[in-house]
Amino acid sequence: MSASDPRLERLIERLVQPESGVHAVLLYGSGQSPIRYWMDHLVAMWACKNPGPSGPCGECGPCRSENGGVDVQIIEPVSNPPIINLEMITEVDRPGKWEGVPVRRFVRTPPMMSPRKVVAITDFERANHRAANALLKTLEEPSPYARLILTTTRLSRVMRTIRSRCLCVGVPESREADLIWSKKPTNEETEQSLAELRSILELAVDSPNGAALRTGDQLRKWAAQWQKTNDISDRAALLDLLQFTADWLSHTHPERYNLRSAIQESHRLMISAHPTLLLDVLSLELTGSSRT
Ligand SMILES: [Zn+2]
Numbered sequence: 578m579s580a581s582d583p584r585l586e587r588l589i590e591r592l593v594q595p596e597s598g599v600h601a602v603l604l605y606g607s608g609q610s611p612i613r614y615w616m617d618h619l620v621a622m623w624a625c626k627n628p629g630p631s632g633p634c635g636e637c638g639p640c641r642s643e644n645g646g647v648d649v650q651i652i653e654p655v656s657n658p659p660i661i662n663l664e665m666i667t668e669v670d671r672p673g674k675w676e677g678v679p680v681r682r683f684v685r686t687p688p689m690m691s692p693r694k695v696v697a698i699t700d701f702e703r704a705n706h707r708a709a710n711a712l713l714k715t716l717e718e719p720s721p722y723a724r725l726i727l728t729t730t731r732l733s734r735v736m737r738t739i740r741s742r743c744l745c746v747g748v749p750e751s752r753e754a755d756l757i758w759s760k761k762p763t764n765e766e767t768e769q770s771l772a773e774l775r776s777i778l779e780l781a782v783d784s785p786n787g788a789a790l791r792t793g794d795q796l797r798k799w800a801a802q803w804q805k806t807n808d809i810s811d812r813a814a815l816l817d818l819l820q821f822t823a824d825w826l827s828h829t830h831p832e833r834y835n836l837r838s839a840i841q842e843s844h845r846l847m848i849s850a851h852p853t854l855l856l857d858v859l860s861l862e863l864t865g866s867s868r869t
Contacts, residue, residue, distance in 0.1 A: 602726050612748045652698045793861075
């Protein structure tokens with residue numbers, strides 16, 4: 578699977594800078610997305626002593642150690658059905674069969690070889706409630722050298738409090754996955770805008786109705802930015818937004834006809850109502866759809 582993706586490469590390069598301020602990243606995508614590739618890449622970058630634009634240096638202690646060395650811990654769901662349970666996150670009175678070091682104990686001590694302690698937990702949608710809550714504490718009080726990467730192919734099943742404390746990064750299936758738009762991105766800036774719109778929509782669809790206001794705000798800001806970037810009218814920017822939303826829906830949620838009719842309704846409203854109102858209507862439809 579080719580995982581060449583300049584956007585993610587640049588993003589990860591920025592995450593390695595001390596000033597990024599990001600301690601936790603949630604990588605999400607479909608089962609066909611190269612999520613594991615990007616997780617491994619970010620682990621290696623965070624563990625490396627001298628990461629550069631082209632990747633980890635390949636020469637330092639952590640780079641030459643198996644799996645990034647002693648300061649890296651990768652946790653995967655175990656047992657049948659696979660699950661991330663409490664003992665993987667924190668010490669418990671009666672440990673089960675799992676033999677690893679719980680995350681909270683792992684990040685309590687400073688790194689030995691790497692500049693950071695790096696924990697990656699795969700398939701985090703499989704964390705049970707107690708495990709997710711225990712991890713939340715680590716996210717709320719991050720130690721300065723700890724870095725956490727979560728992955729999921731079911732973003733909506735990851736607790737919203739967890740999501741809100743991570744930088745959520747969508748991993749496209751391939752470069753082809755970006756070609757869902759009826760109007761192709763013309764440069765890097767529009768490409769990034771579309772990736773951003775995609776994240777707004779992905780999160781909106783999985784949110785409860787209460788998040789509609791926030792989604793409406795995000796869409797309004799997005800449309801304003803799009804209008805500036807492309808030097809078009811407010812109305813043209815909104816029409817683009819509606820079209821992109823329709824593109825995205827027919828690509829990712831072809832079964833959600835209620836949403837597509839909501840977009841048609843938005844087009845109709847645009848003629849008669851205040852344009853920003855229609856974004857609220859659309860947001861309400863988007864977020865409410867997870868309830869059906
Ligand atoms: Zn290195």
